[in-house]
Amino acid sequence: MAPAFEDNNSETLPSSFSSGSDDGVLHKSKVTVVGSGNWGSVASKLIASNTLRLSSFHDEVRMWVFEETLPSGEKLTDVINRTNENVKYLPGIKLGKNVVADPDLENAVKDANMLVFVTPHQFMEGICKRLVGKVNGDVEAISLIKGMEVKREGPCMISTLISEQLGVSCCVLMGANIANEASIAVEKFSEATVGYRDNREIAEKWVQLFSTPYFMVTAVQDVEGVELCGTLKNVVAIAAGFVDGLEMGNNTKAAIMRIGLREMRAFSKLLFSSVKDSTFFESCGVADLITTCLGGRNRKVAEAFAKNEGKRSFDDLEAEMLQGQKLQGVSTAREVYEVLSHRGWLELFPLFATVHEICVGHLPPSAIVEYSERKPRLSLLEGSTQYY
Numbered sequence: 001m002a003p004a005f006e007d008n009n010s011e012t013l014p015s016s017f018s019s020g021s022d023d024g025v026l027h028k029s030k031v032t033v034v035g036s037g038n039w040g041s042v043a044s045k046l047i048a049s050n051t052l053r054l055s056s057f058h059d060e061v062r063m064w065v066f067e068e069t070l071p072s073g074e075k076l077t078d079v080i081n082r083t084n085e086n087v088k089y090l091p092g093i094k095l096g097k098n099v100v101a102d103p104d105l106e107n108a109v110k111d112a113n114m115l116v117f118v119t120p121h122q123f124m125e126g127i128c129k130r131l132v133g134k135v136n137g138d139v140e141a142i143s144l145i146k147g148m149e150v151k152r153e154g155p156c157m158i159s160t161l162i163s164e165q166l167g168v169s170c171c172v173l174m175g176a177n178i179a180n181e182a183s184i185a186v187e188k189f190s191e192a193t194v195g196y197r198d199n200r201e202i203a204e205k206w207v208q209l210f211s212t213p214y215f216m217v218t219a220v221q222d223v224e225g226v227e228l229c230g231t232l233k234n235v236v237a238i239a240a241g242f243v244d245g246l247e248m249g250n251n252t253k254a255a256i257m258r259i260g261l262r263e264m265r266a267f268s269k270l271l272f273s274s275v276k277d278s279t280f281f282e283s284c285g286v287a288d289l290i291t292t293c294l295g296g297r298n299r300k301v302a303e304a305f306a307k308n309e310g311k312r313s314f315d316d317l318e319a320e321m322l323q324g325q326k327l328q329g330v331s332t333a334r335e336v337y338e339v340l341s342h343r344g345w346l347e348l349f350p351l352f353a354t355v356h357e358i359c360v361g362h363l364p365p366s367a368i369v370e371y372s373e374r375k376p377r378l379s380l381l382e383g384s385t386q387y388y
């Protein structure tokens, strides 16, 4: 069982997340982070610095850890709680003594009324199933997860999966945030965007929980727009990696990023008419696209894939290059492709379609710039909608 952190800030203050109990006592918000990879660990660190500072939150931040045994034979959770560092996914960075790692998912969420979901997207359906009936009635959730589930009925955003399965409302936080040691973890300035549906007060609470002098967070009323920006830019980053692997230079990469941004916006607006153009100019939009296409693991592994002329699979390269971290762009490209095929939109999105076809070996990496045959089809979209 994970230890408890001694909460020095025990005064009970009003919070917008009251338990609703009829004894008139309003409770402070208690935060659990579900996930402890690279970004999950940085998010826990950011949040923990704020819960210590702000009296409307309990000091302790619980962080659910998907348990692993390290090469030393120790459990990852034990090492995090002993050293205050996630030695596997964020080595060298202290998380804050009020972060308590917990390998028991149900125990980690049982007292929380603010849940931060931050695992690779492919694990979320299983995690949600395990949490049905286990979370408090007053829980508010936020998803930092980039990706979507594709079901027979159509695409399902991760925030929707969380809302529907757990019966809670769910905001999202996305942005130009590559979490590695050289950036946010060492407190270099960056930004993020909270997307909310209709409750501005809750959005502000999330902004408060994440904001620090080096991490500037703003809120926009566009959950799907923010989440799709965060999800789709990983597909464009794979394309950017191919361009790098083929040593095509910055002009080509800039062209791919511009075409990718157009497809991101068009795809998002075709799926959800509520998506706002202005969202693409927030941190979650163009800024995240730029950072992910310049740095980031999707670009890096795609570069290696192209350098190997597509002869080594992404699974193989991921295992070798990422040491347990997960790629999102390849699975998202497949999911987007399924949506495009199902809806008859393949011709409208040549970049997205080509990325998937390269990833699965149907086309060579060089096909990423072979637009001459596909380009005219873009006019189908240009001529018929206002999205471009």
Ligand SMILES: NC(=O)c1ccc[n+]([C@@H]2O[C@H](COP(=O)([O-])OP(=O)(O)OC[C@H]3O[C@@H](n4cnc5c(N)ncnc54)[C@H](O)[C@@H]3O)[C@@H](O)[C@H]2O)c1
Residues within 6 Å of the ligand: 035, 036, 037, 038, 039, 040, 041, 065, 066, 067, 068, 089, 118, 119, 120, 121, 123, 144, 145, 146, 147, 177, 178, 179, 180, 324, 325, 326, 327, 328
């Ligand atoms: N790392 C970043 O820079 C960054 C930035 C913004 C958003 N994100 C998003 O955050 C989410 C989490 O990414 P990350 O970087 O924290 O993780 P990561 O890729 O660094 O680590 C993988 C995590 O998955 C866990 N895991 C492995 N198998 C699992 C299973 N079967 N069930 C549950 N968990 C399992 C591992 O223990 C580890 O915590 C992703 O959706 C990602 O797109 C990441």
